[in-house]
Amino acid sequence: MNTSIEQPMVEQLIEKLKIQLIDGNLNYDDFRKVYDDLRRLQRKFQNLLQLATEDQRRRKEGEKFQRLYQHVAGWKASDLMESLKRIGFALKKDSALKDAFDRQGYRILELVRAGKRDEAFHAILRIFVSSKKQFPSLLVEAFKPVYSDELFKIFLFSFLSGILSKEETEQETQ
Incomplete structure (x- = not known):
């Protein structure tokens, strides 16, 4: 048909x-x-x-x-990238999550750079579970195998850039 x-x-x-x-x-x-x-x-x-x-x-x-x-x-890759960045900025306001990501940030960045999806997922999930916070559903989307390794890295780097950034940007206030 x-x-x-x-x-x-x-x-x-x-x-x-x-x-x-x-x-x-x-x-x-x-x-x-x-x-x-x-x-x-x-x-x-x-x-x-x-x-x-x-x-x-x-x-x-x-x-x-x-x-x-x-x-x-x-x-929807570019929309997802922007949404993940906004989620990162929003989560940065939670001091417990921000501190945990600050402590584990370089390790997670290296896992993402190496394309180790499972290990990166585990490290990020552990932060959310230990902080008793809900894991963002859009972040789960970034780990789906339908996305290439390059898109996966871009998605996670977008998220991490939001939560790990030091200075306040215009995007945080939007």
């Missing part, structure tokens, strides 16, 4: 935006709503694709699903 899926609601929203653009009467809230709807739809699709990839792993189509899943996961 190789048919294209019609998305009348999305198409209608896009047409509404086109008309606004042509008329010169732009409404930011309408553009923002379409953006939010598309992101929500993309997340739902990625979650379904992840389940399909896991289901098809040992079947003939498994490799195709894996490639598609990696491509879709790459769509």
Whole structure:
């Protein structure tokens, strides 16, 4: 079954935006709503694709699903990187977490640089457990094997740059 899926609601929203653009009467809230709807739809699709990839792993189509899943996961890589940095900045305000990361930071940085995902995950998880804090779900996302080693490193370095940075930046106050 190789048919294209019609998305009348999305198409209608896009047409509404086109008309606004042509008329010169732009409404930011309408553009923002379409953006939010598309992101929500993309997340739902990625979650379904992840389940399909896991289901098809040992079947003939498994490799195709894996490639598609990696491509879709790459769509949100820059968003994930920025979100992880913001999480790092926010967590820095918790003195217990900040102190623990300050003590273990260089070790974790070296584990990440060496691409040792399991060990880096364990070291970071241990900090959260010992501080009795919840492990951020977006941080779990960075450890998923669908991301290349290079993206994994970028994600973790983004997170660590937020929590390990010494000076206060504009991004912390946002």
